[in-house]
Amino acid sequence: MLAWYDAHRRELPWRARPGEAADPYRVWLSEVMLQQTTVATVTPRFQAWTARWPDFRSLAQASDDDVMTAWAGLGYYARARNLAACAKAVVAEHGGHFPTTEAALRKLPGIGDYTAAAIAAIAFGEPATVVDANVERVVARLFRAATKPAVRAAAEAITPRDRAGDFAQAMMDLGSAICIPRKPRCLLCPLRDVCAAFAAGDQVAFPVKTAKARKPQRYGTIFWAQAGDAVMLVRRPPKGLLGGMRALPTGPWVGEPPGTTDAPIAADWTMRNATVAHGFTHFDLQLALATARVERHALPGDAVWWPVESLGEAGLPTVFAKAAKAIGGA
DNA sequence: CAGTCGTGGGC
DNA sequence: TGCCCAAGACT
Numbered sequence: 001m002l003a004w005y006d007a008h009r010r011e012l013p014w015r016a017r018p019g020e021a022a023d024p025y026r027v028w029l030s031e032v033m034l035q036q037t038t039v040a041t042v043t044p045r046f047q048a049w050t051a052r053w054p055d056f057r058s059l060a061q062a063s064d065d066d067v068m069t070a071w072a073g074l075g076y077y078a079r080a081r082n083l084a085a086c087a088k089a090v091v092a093e094h095g096g097h098f099p100t101t102e103a104a105l106r107k108l109p110g111i112g113d114y115t116a117a118a119i120a121a122i123a124f125g126e127p128a129t130v131v132d133a134n135v136e137r138v139v140a141r142l143f144r145a146a147t148k149p150a151v152r153a154a155a156e157a158i159t160p161r162d163r164a165g166d167f168a169q170a171m172m173d174l175g176s177a178i179c180i181p182r183k184p185r186c187l188l189c190p191l192r193d194v195c196a197a198f199a200a201g202d203q204v205a206f207p208v209k210t211a212k213a214r215k216p217q218r219y220g221t222i223f224w225a226q227a228g229d230a231v232m233l234v235r236r237p238p239k240g241l242l243g244g245m246r247a248l249p250t251g252p253w254v255g256e257p258p259g260t261t262d263a264p265i266a267a268d269w270t271m272r273n274a275t276v277a278h279g280f281t282h283f284d285l286q287l288a289l290a291t292a293r294v295e296r297h298a299l300p301g302d303a304v305w306w307p308v309e310s311l312g313e314a315g316l317p318t319v320f321a322k323a324a325k326a327i328g329g330a
Numbered sequence: 331c332a333g334t335c336g337t338g339g340g341c
Numbered sequence: 342t343g344c345c346c347a348a349g350a351c352t
Contacts, residue, residue: 018346027347030348031348031349032348034349035347036336036337036347036349036350037336037348038338038339038347038348039338039347040338040339041337041348042348050346071337075335075336075337076336076337076349078334078350078351080352107334111350112349113350114348115348116350132348132349134347135348172348176347180341181345183341183344204340208332212345240334240335241335241336242336244352250344271346279336279337280337281334281335282333282334317337320337
């Protein structure tokens with residue numbers, strides 16, 4: 001396994017070169033960015049992030065607005081809130097350095113079982129057992145293990161005391177490149193000869209997955225209020241969907257197409273002859289587009305007038321960026 | 331514990 | 342094309 005890893009090792013921005021010590025900050029940041037997010041998406045964002053905030057102290061001093069704006073488009077925005085909180089905790093409670101044990105890491109915001117084990121193993125060489133979706137798939141097939149506890153126990157049994165970090169990364173690389181969900185490339189697999197599912201010919205039956213409910217359809221309205229060259233943006237509530245993010249004003253997202261009754265300000269609203277569709281994890285959304293030209297008056301609460309030409313720097317989640325593009329900045 | 335929480339890519 | 346999936350955490 002480790003011989004295969006050494007031979008096929010990929011260079012990634014957060015991965016230490018052989019023989020060099022890993023930077024715990026970069027390991028942590030990459031692990032959080034990579035939660036439910038692909039390497040291709042993360043790579044440029046990781047480069048930009050570390051150029052701006054290279055360590056815990058710089059990130060701990062960043063404003064919440066800057067952090068959330070920098071995270072825009074990556075999704076699962078609680079990660080960004082927890083990232084900022086974790087950096088502050090590391091500086092305030094740990095002198096700017098991570099604790100090195102899995103249990104202590106687990107107490108920090110945004111660090112769960114997987115990430116604690118990954119940091120302990122990769123950054124500190126602890127023999128922690130790292131189980132992500134890749135490892136779960138590889139181990140489930142290796143042992144034809146049908147339940148999560150069985151997978152966990154088997155993964156612990158094969159985790160080596162030495163090079164546990166390399167072992168974890170090897171298992172994840174194997175899962176993403178060879179032991180893939182649909183058509184595993186077993187003829188390329190270094191573990192083929194010891195794989196129970198390969199022997200039985202039922203690789204794709206593992207891991208055992210539960211049926212998912214169909215996603216409901218919801219409807220809403222986006223309100224584009226333009227005053228001169230600026231558009232009205234709001235700040236969404238700190239928790240919940242797209243929590244803490246800057247946004248275009250919307251009405252409620254409900255089961256039936258709504259009217260314009262929930263506009264953020266009184267104006268002569270025009271319904272555009274187009275809609276924007278966006279899929280979230282647990283529902284699909286279709287948004288009607290309402291636009292109005294208004295006077296540039298004082299705005300309540302967290303609302304601001306934002307220059308349309310620099311809307312790309314507002315840090316809008318993708319659904320709002322889509323809507324802005326559909327309206328065309330008019 | 332099952333639901334919540336984004337997004338983009340692959341087939 | 343619609344569906345499945347991804348280096349999960351939190352409640």
